Structure formats: C-alpha cells, structure tokens
Amino acid sequence: MKLMLVDDHPLFMEGLKYLLETHGISVVGTAGNGKEAFYKAKRIHPDIILMDIRMPECSGIDALKLIKAEMPDIKVVMLTTSDEDDDLFETIKCGASGYLLKNISAGQLMNMLSDLENDGVPLSPGIAARLLKEFGQDRPNTEKPETAAQNEQPENCTLTQRQTEILKMVAGGLTYKKVGENLGLSERTVKYHMGRIIELLHVENRAQVIACAAKMGMTEEK
Numbered sequence: 001m002k003l004m005l006v007d008d009h010p011l012f013m014e015g016l017k018y019l020l021e022t023h024g025i026s027v028v029g030t031a032g033n034g035k036e037a038f039y040k041a042k043r044i045h046p047d048i049i050l051m052d053i054r055m056p057e058c059s060g061i062d063a064l065k066l067i068k069a070e071m072p073d074i075k076v077v078m079l080t081t082s083d084e085d086d087d088l089f090e091t092i093k094c095g096a097s098g099y100l101l102k103n104i105s106a107g108q109l110m111n112m113l114s115d116l117e118n119d120g121v122p123l124s125p126g127i128a129a130r131l132l133k134e135f136g137q138d139r140p141n142t143e144k145p146e147t148a149a150q151n152e153q154p155e156n157c158t159l160t161q162r163q164t165e166i167l168k169m170v171a172g173g174l175t176y177k178k179v180g181e182n183l184g185l186s187e188r189t190v191k192y193h194m195g196r197i198i199e200l201l202h203v204e205n206r207a208q209v210i211a212c213a214a215k216m217g218m219t220e221e222k
Contacts, residue, residue: 001117004029006037006051023110034063041067053080053087061090068095077122092208098122131210166193171213
C-alpha cells in the first residue's frame with residue numbers, strides 16, 4: 001500500500017506518518033494543500049490518499065475533483081474534523097472512497113485502511129446511516145416524466161436477482177465476507193459481483209453504491 005498524506009497541520013501529519021509507518025504502511029509523499037497534493041499525486045501516483053478538507057489555497061474537495069478527473073484509480077479518503085453534511089455528501093458525489101473523522105482511534109484507522117485494500121469503504125461511525133438518509137429520501141421531481149424514467153430505468157433494470165441481493169446486504173453494512181457467508185458464496189465471488197454492480201450503476205466506488213442503493217429504495221432507515 002503506497003499512501004500519501006495531505007493536511008495543512010504539520011504536527012498532525014508527522015504524527016500520522018509515524019503511526020502508519022510503524023504499522024508497515026509506506027507513506028510515499030505528503031502535501032500541505034490541495035494544489036500541492038494534485039501535482040504530487042501526478043508524479044508519485046499513490047494507491048491511497050488520506051486528505052483533509054479545510055486547507056488553504058485549494059481545499060480537499062477541489063483537490064479531490066482534480067485528482068479523480070485525471071487519476072480515477074487513486075482511492076481518496078477524506079480524513080477531517082468536518083462533520084458537516086454538505087462536506088460529506090459532496091465528497092462522496094465527487095468520488096471519495098471513504099470519509100473519516102479525526103476523532104477515530106489509531107486501531108480503527110488501521111482496520112479501515114485494511115478494509116479499503118479489500119474494497120471496503122472506510123466510514124466513521126454514523127456516516128453510512130447519514131448517507132442512506134440523504135440519498136434515500138424523497139425529493140420533489142422537477143424533471144419531465146420521460147426524462148425521469150430514463151434516469152431511473154438503467155438502475156432498476158440492469159441488476160440480476162443475485163446482484164440485487166448482494167447490493168442490499170452491502171448497503172446494509174455487511175462486509176463482503178459476511179455477505180458471502182449469508183449467500184453461500186466465496187468472498188472473491190462477492191467482490192466480482194460488486195465490481196459488476198459498480199459498472200452497471202455507473203458509479204466509482206462502494207460508497208457511491210450505498211448512496212445509489214438508497215436512492216433505489218433498497219435500504220431501510222434505522
């Protein structure tokens with residue numbers, strides 16, 4: 001795992017770098033703002049970027065858009081103090097692979113990064129529920145009927161029954177391993193199906209799949 005850190009607080013970033021390296025994670029670069037992060041990402045192409053949101057010159061959200069536009073294979077996880085819904089929803093829509101608050105423990109961070117390597121979605125406690133509520137709630141439909149039908153048609157008609165079962169379980173918070181146990185499938189098979197689901201729903205990662213499942217009415221609010 002090659003990882004880059006982006007934060008405008010040097011002391012925090014140095015401490016996090018030390019923590020990650022003591023757990024065997026290679027920190028291949030650091031940046032103090034979004035613009036620097038974008039140019040360094042182009043040069044060193046890390047597997048994962050842990051990035052703050054509130055930074056001078058170029059925010060984490062603006063940097064996320066730039067990075068995903070040119071390097072969509074890089075997984076970007078927001079690591080921030082911002083608990084605001086607007087920041088959460090905007091970053092997920094822009095392709096973030098996860099959203100973590102800085103009040104998580106070191107153990108939680110390491111577990112979530114491990115899950116990310118296995119196509120998991122690192123989300124701080126309570127974040128998934130807020131995503132489901134936001135993207136699953138009914139909104140006034142201002143589109144023409146035929147336009148709305150066209151937008152909904154692909155999402156509702158392209159998934160097989162097995163893919164739908166898997167999507168419901170993943171959106172409900174189950175890991176790939178647990179989904180496999182429930183359905184009598186290997187974890188590898190579940191990962192394959194999720195890859196196909198991501199392609200068919202025209203989203204980029206599992207976090208967006210959760211939001212998409214909520215929009216399709218596949219989840220229940222808790």
